[in-house]
Amino acid sequence: MAKKSLKLCPLAQHIVNMLAESGRPGHGPTYACSKAHELHGRTTNDVLVWASHQLDSSNRGCLADVIGKASGWNIDPADLVAAARVEKALGGLPVLNLQELLA
Structure with a gap:
């Protein structure tokens, strides 16, 4: 049976490769494969939020360097965490209706 290919955004691809190559x-x-399944189908913004919570400080540092x-x-690395917090906060705001604002 063929394996289903995972849909990973470029940031998720980099994280998975970084974890796979880590000694x-x-x-x-194996660890990277499990994380790839967690990241499957997520947007870049969602992956950034995930990385800020799930990666340890060493891996966040490597990601920030790249x-x-x-x-x-x-x-x-603190910039990545701050950006993830902003993204999470923005996701909690209601969607703005520009037509209502301009009327």
């Missing part, structure tokens, strides 16, 4: 105890391909290098900005 830390408890990490590796994002910082890719963006050319100085990104700190």
